Amino acid sequence: MVEPNWWEVGFRDQENRLDRPFPGYGLWVPAKIEFDKKRERLLWWWQGSPGLSEHDRLVDVPDDLLGRFVDLGGDGEPTAEEVLALAAAVGPLDIWDAAPAEEWKAFRAKLPRGCFCGEPISTWGYFVQAMHSALQIAACLKLGTMPKANEWRSLGVRIKPPASSGEAMSLLTDVINQWLRMTGVGPAFVWDPTAEVKPAKTPTLYMDAGSVLGFLALQLAQVVAGIKGWGSCITCGRLFAVLSRRRTDRCAKCAKLERWRRASARYSKTHPVEHSRKAKAHAKASRKSRR
DSSP states (O other), X not given: OOOTHHXXXXXXXXXXXXXXXXXXXXXXXXXXXXXXXXTTEEEXXXXXXXXXXXXXXXXXXXXXXXXXXXXXXXXXXOOHHHHHHHHHHHOOOSOOBSSOOGGGHHHHTTSOSSEEEEEEHHHHHHHHHHHHHHHHHHHHHHTXXXXXXXXXXXXXXXXXXXXXXXHHHHHHHHHHHHHHHHTTOEEEEEOOTXXXXXXXXXXXXXXXXXXXXXXXXXXXXXXXXXXXXXXXXXXXXXXXXXXXXXXXXXXXXXXXXXXXXXXXXXXXXXSHHHHHHHHHHHHHHHHHHHO
């Protein structure tokens, strides 16, 4: 789905991508995932929980996950083939039924015992349209126009559409926060010396979304907030939001202090006597203030 105003507000880049890098641990993809044509749902299997089976795959969260998701189906409903292809690459949304029906016997017979789950294709269609509408509503508000009523209906809002931009911003905020809370997005700690994944072998703090839907909600929030990615400050260690494509390894506070330090070093080289006099005066004033 191509929306011209997404370029105007900076959601998409010049290559028509919704890339938003994210420092997540990764996504577990089931050992086996199929499409049940009769009931139009995805079927998959976990051996107890994600990652316990040697056939489960841990994949990196794609930077363009949100873009690939909202583009499913083009201007119509996403097809089963499109959904299955993306689910096989990154995993299901994780909006599933825990208790398998009797009709799943053919699928279950192919696999050992475990947790058999299913997810309707219609669930994917709903969230594709809902997240597309959330982006469209946010783009309209950033451009100073009111979103259309059908965008709110696609978002799942069943009340009367907001009458003012302030009400619209508040309602969109509630919807996005609901998705973030529903999927359990939050910080997580991992330290597993036996893990095959390198970051897990050392104590690591990262942002965990838990599922594809969680990472989609988080990338959506990043897009609307204008955050291009996340970084860890090499000076203070804080996690900070990157607001531009320019490479940076320090938070805003430490970056400002580093610029001042470098400027001071350059000044001391070009004005050594004056710099020394000012440094002595500053040290003397500091001693007096401590008395």
